[in-house]
Amino acid sequence: MTSDALVSIIVPVYNVEKYIQRCLDSLLVQTYKRIEILLVNDGSTDHSLAICERNAEKDDRIHVYTKPNGGLSDARNFGILKSKGEWLSFVDSDDYVDSDYIEYLYSILQNGHASMAICQHRVVFSSGKVHTNLYRGRSVIDAHTALERMLYHDGIDTSAWAKLYPKKYFDKVLFPKGKLFEDIATTYKTFLLSDRIAVGEQAKYNYMFRTDSIVNNDFSSKKFDLISMTESMATDVESVYPDLKQATLRRIIYAYISTLNQMSGSRKHLEMRNEIISKIRRYRKSILSDRRAPFRDKAAVMLISVNYVLYAKTWQLYLRFKKGES
Template sequence: MKIDIVIPWVDGADPTLQRERQLFQEKKGKGFASRTQLNGQYRYRDSGLLKYLFRSIDHFAPWVNKIFLVTNDQWPEWLDYSNDKLVKIRHKDYIPEKWLPTFSSNPILLNLHRISGLSDQFILFNDDMLINKPVKPEDFFVNPDIVRDLAIYSVIPADDPFSHLLLNNTMMINKYFSKTSLIKQAPFKVFNFKYGKALVRSFLTLPWHAIPGFFNPHTPQPYLKKTFEKVWSLEGEKLSETSAHRFRDPSDLTDWVFRYWQIQSNEFQPRSKHFCQMNAEKDTRIRVFSKENGGLSDARNFGISVARGTWVSFVDSDDYVDTDYIEYLYTILINNNATMAICSHRTVYSSGKIQVNSYKGSPSIDSHTAIERMLYDDQIDTSAWAKLYPIQFFKNISFPKGRLFEDIATTYKTFLAANTIAVGSDAKYNYLFRDDSIVNKTFSLKKLDLIFMTRLMTEEVEKVYPDLHQPCKRRMLYAYISTLNQMNGVTDHQNIRSQIIANVKELRKPILSDHKAPARDKAAIMLIWVSYPLYAKVWRWYLKIKKGEEIRD
């Protein structure tokens, strides 16, 4: 049995790709969902792990027949293309020309069976996956007709735009299969102890007559090429509709429909839910935990509570870091004999624009300087990420559970606890600006946490450093203006908006006379002083320019 590996890859930073994608986005018109989670810039990011993935396959899975690298004619310079196992595949080599160019992973994956020379059994790897211990063919295929997988039913979440696609997959599966048919045919494949606690998901779906959805682990996925061919023969029209979409669309199907088909066709044997965690058990540096969703603060506090190292850093789930992120932070910390370290970062917008936020100044600063620059938004920010902390800091510091803007109530405390802070000018952290993130989506009264958290911070800072009274005023101004920006276009809460505008106007004189206050703050104050509606319109223009979007209003 020959087993191939398929790796789709895109270099989202490629200027040619960005220009072409922008061109087709503009053709879609104003209603195009390029700012949503379905087509955001982070969908095109390069995790930086591709070279390590190739190395790990070579080292831990030497039995692999061929490795098919699928790209839009983008080829990493460092890759050895003379290797007999490597096969270069361009989109135009297997996707019908009428569906090209495509900027969606769905047409790329739904048509994999068309790749010439691809074996009947293959494993789909994402470019953010690695193998860190030896694996065997039997970890993915029992025989040429049976894959290893998890038959775990699960309700589709209703808080994620991607769930539209999962629902489309599940509706197609329900058209041909019933949940009870698999349970009757292979009950111990559905209710298998290898699934561990995840079995609860399947039990909770029993009241549903139809299949409500599937549990989808982020792991290398074994596929049978005949499954693709079978589903295409039955649902070619629907699959063609998805393949014709240049960008992800809520009506799309994904390659998981083939996975679900293999499960419901009983062409699988149960795999442990901890298949990817087995390597964690062999590598003590990797530990995997499961807990109920309690929000970002709760997750961070939990992570801190089980951490065993001397140092800790935070990476938000949507963001990504350079491969030498920790090494860089630790190096500047040691070189400057510092207590903690900060690196610069990049802001990645959905339009493809990338803004590099580089620090300029002394590589080693004290607590007072760090807090003052943070209050002025002077290349040091309140984010918990892009920093390396001693774990002991968090014996007395925790993130406020149930609050938004939790970093504002926490990061300054680490500055107060530090004697010396190392700051690097190299950007090693990549922050993805999402319009539909918790902080950026539609205004709610929870957004007033920004003002509340900022007030707590400034009051405590002034107790320690009374001379920072003026910078604290500037930070309060930022909280007021930022909250107004969150309310832009909202017709409710007029009394709250009026009070915030009054607070901004009260700070006009002290901020305008402060030579350290950012020019944008002074411009905002003057516009609000003249006319809030005028400011609101200028703000919308400024935000579009900042994100690299076209101004249409």
């Protein structure tokens, strides 16, 4: 594809010396050539910066910036400010993309006369097992449909990556500094700004499931951000689309379940855990009667309502199976 539109690819970098070269290799071979790659070194203490600088010496499309550590949101916001492209895409430094990642996003954007574009992704586990996210449906949808499908995990998710945005959206939208699960507080706002969203069926982004990542490591009170930001998202979405109230409830229940999963094995925050369990039980009938709620949600709600300890053990078995562990 030929086009004059410059696409800025923003890559936050923090202590990823084991992964950053693979990420950069995948970006440097993009079939869409009119790109700039902004590497935002967020106070790394390993060799990440040296690797970034070495690559920048070989390709002038790479721009390296160093700033004090402020977290993923702060690094993304910094990259947005420094970007010069009309279009933006985010790639995490421990992930990698297919060679036609940008070309694919840009082509479905243009073909659909859309405001933004989304592609699918693969989850790559350390065991070598790969799960590909699937999408079936119309190739161009409106904001209401995109939000509803996202709230039900129906082929569209909240991740900032695997998407192509107009830069102007980020005049109104910023990532929340100092928060975990920052995408949940941000991505839905870009949907609300869009009238036409192009959604591709093909997976072009490879998400690496790392057990040592911030989200997957030991539980801390910061992980309650998932609940607070999901509840804020629900309030905002319902203010625009009141008919999505059941969908937002399903997403809130998912946040409760996910937080319980993160807390599994921890003996801290027992009062909060019991409060979350109580809320899940309170909304049990509503979720079980929701025809669009995934079966996994319903099974979790049923088990938690009957016996949380049994649920926690079942979750650990499921997680091992999902990762492909014996």
